[in-house]
Amino acid sequence: MTLSCSIFGHNPTFRADGRIMRWRCERCGEAQGAKEYASADDARRFAKAFNKRDADDLGKRAPLLGLLPLRLWRALRRR
Structure with missing residues (x-):
């Protein structure tokens, strides 16, 4: 087992x-x-x-206030 698997767990x-x-x-x-x-x-x-990883949808299913800057950045990037 690698050090990263010892610390973070396996990534199947x-x-x-x-x-x-x-x-x-x-x-x-x-x-x-x-x-x-x-x-x-x-x-x-x-x-x-x-x-499927949760990171793939980061900012799409984000909490309204908690990740508001990320939502705004994604909206501006799409334009």
């Missing part, structure tokens, strides 16, 4: 291999696992959903 990434969804830590590659689903579409759908 998910991928689908047919009906099997596999995951492993992006930082150290150690924490691994697999789960079999009924169909390949289910495995792909779950892998995509689990790979």
Whole structure:
């Protein structure tokens, strides 16, 4: 295990291999696992959903007052 995994915890990434969804830590590659689903579409759908990070939506679902500067910056950037 790397120092970053010791401090921050593992950062799993998910991928689908047919009906099997596999995951492993992006930082150290150690924490691994697999789960079999009924169909390949289910495995792909779950892998995509689990790979979604909250940081991808930062500023879109932000609290009204707490992240107001970020909302304003995003609005100005879109123009």
